[in-house]
Amino acid sequence: MRRSFPFALLLVASGASAQKYEGLALTPPMGWSSWNHFGCNIDERIVKETADAMVGSGMRDAGYRYINVDDCWHGARDASGAIQPDPARFPSGMKALADYLHARGLRLGLYSDAGWRTCAGRPGSRGYEFQDALTYAAWGVDYLKYDWCNTEGLNARGAYMTMSAALKAAGRPIVLSICEWGDNRPWEWAKPLGHLWRTTGDITACWDCVIDHGTWKSWGVLPILDKQEGLRVHAGPDRWNDPDMLEVGNGMTEAEDRSHFSMWSMLAAPLIAGNDLRSMGTVTRAILTNREVIAVDQDSLGVQAFPYRSEHGVQIWFRPLSGGDWAMAVLNRSGEPRSVTFDFASEDISDGHSGREARFGTVEYRVRDLWAHRDTGTTSRPLAVTLPPHDVLMVRLTQIR
Ligand code: GLA
Numbered sequence: 001m002r003r004s005f006p007f008a009l010l011l012v013a014s015g016a017s018a019q020k021y022e023g024l025a026l027t028p029p030m031g032w033s034s035w036n037h038f039g040c041n042i043d044e045r046i047v048k049e050t051a052d053a054m055v056g057s058g059m060r061d062a063g064y065r066y067i068n069v070d071d072c073w074h075g076a077r078d079a080s081g082a083i084q085p086d087p088a089r090f091p092s093g094m095k096a097l098a099d100y101l102h103a104r105g106l107r108l109g110l111y112s113d114a115g116w117r118t119c120a121g122r123p124g125s126r127g128y129e130f131q132d133a134l135t136y137a138a139w140g141v142d143y144l145k146y147d148w149c150n151t152e153g154l155n156a157r158g159a160y161m162t163m164s165a166a167l168k169a170a171g172r173p174i175v176l177s178i179c180e181w182g183d184n185r186p187w188e189w190a191k192p193l194g195h196l197w198r199t200t201g202d203i204t205a206c207w208d209c210v211i212d213h214g215t216w217k218s219w220g221v222l223p224i225l226d227k228q229e230g231l232r233v234h235a236g237p238d239r240w241n242d243p244d245m246l247e248v249g250n251g252m253t254e255a256e257d258r259s260h261f262s263m264w265s266m267l268a269a270p271l272i273a274g275n276d277l278r279s280m281g282t283v284t285r286a287i288l289t290n291r292e293v294i295a296v297d298q299d300s301l302g303v304q305a306f307p308y309r310s311e312h313g314v315q316i317w318f319r320p321l322s323g324g325d326w327a328m329a330v331l332n333r334s335g336e337p338r339s340v341t342f343d344f345a346s347e348d349i350s351d352g353h354s355g356r357e358a359r360f361g362t363v364e365y366r367v368r369d370l371w372a373h374r375d376t377g378t379t380s381r382p383l384a385v386t387l388p389p390h391d392v393l394m395v396r397l398t399q400i401r
Contacts (some may be wrong), residue, residue: 008258009319015279016177018109018168018191018192018193019161019164019168019192019193020163020164020168020176020193020194021167021168021173021174021175022238023238024173024174024175024195024238025175025195025196025237025238025239026237026238026300026302027237027297027298027299027300027302027306028196028269028270028271028297028298029065029066029143029175029177029195029196029240029267029270029272029296030063030064030065030066030227030270030271030272030273030297031065031066031067031068031107031109031143031271031272031273031292032050032054032059032062032064032066032067032068032272032277033069033070033109033145033229033245033272033273033274034046034047034050034068034069034070034243035070035111035245035274036203036205036246036250036274036275037134037250037274037275037276038094038276039071039072040049040071040072040285041072042069042070042072042073042089043088043089043090044089044090044091044092044096044097046214046278047067047069047097047327048097048100049278050067050276050277050278051056051067051100051101051104051106052278052280053066053278053280054106054277055105055106057277057285057288057289058285059103059273059277059285059288059289060105060106060287062288062289062294063271063294064271064273064288064297065105065106065107066106066107066108066109066142066175066272067101067106067107067108067109067134067144067271068108068109068110068111068143068145069097069108069109069110069111069275070111070145071111071118071119071120071122072086072087072089072118072120072122072256073085073086073090073094073110073111073122074086074118074122074123074221075087076123077123077128079191081128081131082131082135083088083123083128083131083132083135085356087271088109092150093139094108094110094139094140094141094215095138095139095140098139098140098141098142098334099140102140107142107272108140108141108142108143109141109142109143109144109145109175109177110139110141110143110144110145111122111144111145111146111147111154112132112144112145112146112147112163113125113126113146113147113148113150113151113158114126114146114147114148114151114154114160114163114180115147115148115150115151115152115154116150117149117150118147118149118150118252119147119149119150122401123368124149124150125146125163125182126151126154126159127165127312129162129163129166130166130169130170131282132166133163133166133167133169133170133174134166134168134170136170136172136174136202137167137170137171137172137174141172141174142172142173142174142175143174143175143177144163144167144174144175144176144177144255145179146163146176146177146178146179146194147161147179147180148179148180148181148183150369154310156180156183156184157184157189157190157193158187159178159191160178160180160186161193162319163176163193164176164194167232170380175195175196176193176194176195176393177194177196177197177198177270178190178193178194178196178197178198178242179197179198179242179344180197181198181200181201181202182197182198182199182200182201182227186198186199187199187231187234187235188234190239191234191239194239195238195239195240196239196240196241196242196270197240197241197242198242198243198244199227199228199231199242199243200219200227200243200244201216201217201218202216202218202219202244203214203219203220203221203224203243203244203247204218204219204220204247205220205247205250205251206220206221206252207220207221207222207252207256207353207390208221208222208223209223209334210223221247221252221256221259221260221263222333224244225243225263225267227243228241228243228267228304230354231304232267232303232304232305232306233353235268235302235303236302237300237302238250239268240268240269240270240306241268241269241359242264242269242270243264243267243269243274245270245272245274246260246261246264246272246273246274246275246288247260247274247275247282248260248261248274248275248287248288248357249273249275249276249280249281249284249287249288250274250275253390253392254283254287255388255389255390255392256390257283257287258287258371258391258392259331259332259391259392260372260392261287261288261293261394262293262329262332262344262394263317263329263392264297264369265293265294265296265297265327266296266304266305266317266319266327266329266394267304268297268299268302268303268304268319269297271294271297271393281331290370290371291372292368292370292373292396293371293394295320295347296321296327296370296394296396299319299321299322299327301313301320301321301322301354302398303319303320303351303353303354303356303376304319305317305318305319305327305329306319306351306353308319308349311334312334312338312372313332313334314330314331314332314333314334314338314340314387315329315330315331315337316328316329316330316331316332316340316342317330317331318349318351318358320351320354320356320366321396324398324399325396325397325398325399326349326365326396327370327394327395327396327397328394328395328396328397329392329393329394329395330383330385330387330392330393330394331392332387332388332389332390332391333390334389334390335390337386337387337388337389338386338387339380339384339385339386339387340383340384340385340386340387340393341383341384342382342383342384343382343383344360344379344380344381344382344383345359345360345361345380345382346361346367347361348360358397359380362363362388362400363401364378364379364380364399365378365379365397365398365399365400366378366397366398366399366400367379367383367395367396367397368384368393368395368396368397368398369393369394369395370395371392371393371394376395378400379397382393
């Protein structure tokens, strides 16, 4: 017995023993969150109507499952310390909401914070972690996004370890979405604790802007994409880098939305829609339900894309897929149309991280355009495309046997 104690310590220290519920996110989570469009202005009617729209729009059948109520659902704690939903916004309670979603094949996500208060000033979970986890489990919650506001003096790894242990002890499989914005390099310690971790500050619906809010900044699609550099080696099934929720349908152009959705899928990012599903138009719906792009995001190999070439504002990315396929994205970051030629025959793609290679000079692949939904040729001929500003070409390459 005397020898087992240091051994157990060693296991924890090396991260070898996962304390989270394992296997809940073997592919990146897909769903919707209230925050990007509604902010604090959320209630049970909107959430139920969103669930109905998720079913009616075909999003559920395309793979979206989680309906995540972000900040501001909270009321006060009761005399025993148990957290209550805001009685005006959620009069039927969270158990009833979970039942409503479960009856439609959907799952409920809630939001809390490791500090005393959430970012919007609602009660946080600090000091109530085990009690809150029991409450969530009793309500039938399936996903917890756990934020990092008002945590001065707290150790991030310790705080997330506490909530991870609390969820495990509560006995219900609940996905833990770690939201500390990458400040404490969660990719180095969060794998045994959570299923995904934010890598950056908050996204905002613009292509290439940074908005300074004084004490914090929010970021457009390109700055967030660039902040993912070097992180791909940390992601994989059940442990995903999270470049934040989607802004598709929230005001960018169609090309920008298409590029945003394509690149998040290349990155094996969680696909958490952030628009008003109840009123979205056909273009937005077609982007969010593109099953061929979603299939890249959800690929079981779980390896993120890497940038291969960058020239004149055009980036070419490759992502190895299961079964020997590859996804390729040609992204026009610039504000001008760009003509691009890529002669496969003279390129050898090699990914040290996954150990995968594509020798286009000797092996021929079929090329399928995932936005046009058609086969456009093979890698025996150079790929040539003219891309409008901020637009993307995304193709899947399948070996011809
Ligand atoms: C932080 C998070 C956001 C959102 C808000 C809610 O900024 O990063 O994603 O949850 O808090 O207040």
